[in-house]
Amino acid sequence: MSWLGDYEDPYEDYDESSVRERPNPKANRARSKQRPAHEDAVTGIVTAVDRGRYTLAVRVGETDESVVTAARARELRRQAIVAGDRVDVVGDTTGEEGTLARIVRIQPRSTVLRRSADDADVVERVIVANADVLLMVVAAADPEPRPGLVDRYLVAALDAGIVPVMVVTKTDVADPEPFLANFEGLGIEVWRSSIDDPPLDELHARLDGHTTVAVGHSGVGKSTLVNALVPSANRAVSHVNAVTGRGRHTSSSTVSFKLGDGWIIDTPGVRSFGLGHVATANVLQGFPDLAAVAEDCPRGCAHQPDEEYCELAIAAAEGRLEPRRVASMQRMLATLVAARRQRFEE
Numbered sequence: 001m002s003w004l005g006d007y008e009d010p011y012e013d014y015d016e017s018s019v020r021e022r023p024n025p026k027a028n029r030a031r032s033k034q035r036p037a038h039e040d041a042v043t044g045i046v047t048a049v050d051r052g053r054y055t056l057a058v059r060v061g062e063t064d065e066s067v068v069t070a071a072r073a074r075e076l077r078r079q080a081i082v083a084g085d086r087v088d089v090v091g092d093t094t095g096e097e098g099t100l101a102r103i104v105r106i107q108p109r110s111t112v113l114r115r116s117a118d119d120a121d122v123v124e125r126v127i128v129a130n131a132d133v134l135l136m137v138v139a140a141a142d143p144e145p146r147p148g149l150v151d152r153y154l155v156a157a158l159d160a161g162i163v164p165v166m167v168v169t170k171t172d173v174a175d176p177e178p179f180l181a182n183f184e185g186l187g188i189e190v191w192r193s194s195i196d197d198p199p200l201d202e203l204h205a206r207l208d209g210h211t212t213v214a215v216g217h218s219g220v221g222k223s224t225l226v227n228a229l230v231p232s233a234n235r236a237v238s239h240v241n242a243v244t245g246r247g248r249h250t251s252s253s254t255v256s257f258k259l260g261d262g263w264i265i266d267t268p269g270v271r272s273f274g275l276g277h278v279a280t281a282n283v284l285q286g287f288p289d290l291a292a293v294a295e296d297c298p299r300g301c302a303h304q305p306d307e308e309y310c311e312l313a314i315a316a317a318e319g320r321l322e323p324r325r326v327a328s329m330q331r332m333l334a335t336l337v338a339a340r341r342q343r344f345e346e
């Protein structure tokens with residue numbers, strides 16, 4: 001099931017590549033081929049996507065900074081353009097009502113956060129480009145937190161080379177510690193948030209200057225948190241030009257807000273986060289100490305507890321690695337292996 005809703009341009013978020021690429025060689029190719037034709041292009045940051053119309057922040061930080069609505073040039077039809085993308089845009093970029101600019105190039109991306117529609121799906125979709133932090137928002141209760149979902153966020157972030165951090169909301173409703181114990185060994189940064197005392201200053205300090213993508217199940221309090229973090233003036237950045245008639249953003253579309261010198265990208269409530277495209281090595285890479293030990297594993301080692309000669313398990317037993325850390329990695333990889341098995345059985 002899509003958690004981006006059913007109304008979107010079916011071509012919008014497809015991407016044919018399945019391995020992590022940095023930067024995207026396709027974007028590079030298009031860039032060099034088309035550059036001479038659009039020397040007057042300006043750079044825009046995609047802040048929202050809505051049925052084939054893109055909201056861009058252009059000339060960010062300059063006196064004539066503006067919010068522009070754009071369509072994509074025909075030659076980009078098969079390429080996904082997503083929130084966080086840096087694009088070259090031509091035409092009327094004044095941002096005045098009724099104007100429509102044209103995106104002619106997607107600049108190389110530093111990261112790409114992807115998901116498959118479900119684990120069996122080989123077609124992956126790009127969710128967000130150029131994010132360097134993944135803010136996982138989970139509730140201590142209501143809805144009940146599920147370690148498996150966080151494992152999925154972690155795997156997707158690590159696969160993309162994005163740093164995962166976590167906020168646990170609703171600590172006024174339930175004690176989050178039993179849930180958090182699942183992730184203790186991974187050394188992930190965690191903030192605890194309650195209705196009366198959200199850690200806004202701490203989060204602001206941590207996220208300023210970064211491009212953060214926020215993910216969370218519907219109802220966890222993600223919108224409440226993002227709204228509190230973002231001054232109202234910066235919320236205007238994501239508003240689609242009213243004249244196009246496409247300005248209505250509900251929580252079913254992805255929008256970005258300026259957060260200090262960075263951005264926070266709010267994605268819709270996640271219902272599924274397929275991992276059909278992820279490689280084990282990319283997950284291990286997120287933890288260099290574990291990856292180094294796992295290099296001595298037998299070929300094809302799945303790094304599971306029942307694996308007889310897994311170096312991770314041996315190192316944990318001998319005290320060379322923290323057992324909780326290895327256990328968390330084993331669980332994350334089990335999530336991934338189960339996801340992949342489903343993919344091949346379908």
Ligand SMILES: Nc1nc2c(ncn2[C@@H]2O[C@H](COP(=O)(O)OP(=O)(O)OP(=O)(O)O)[C@@H](O)[C@H]2O)c(=O)[nH]1
Nearest residue numbers: 169170193194195218219220221222223224251269
């Ligand atoms: N008790 C308590 N309630 C909270 C807290 N944070 C948010 N809420 C409430 O939880 C409900 C859901 O919050 P939202 O911010 O709409 O949740 P969301 O994650 O954005 O959900 P979607 O918009 O569906 O994606 C609202 O009624 C909030 O007031 C918290 O820390 N404690």
Ligand SMILES: [Zn+2]
Nearest residue numbers: 297301303310
């Ligand atoms: Zn192993």
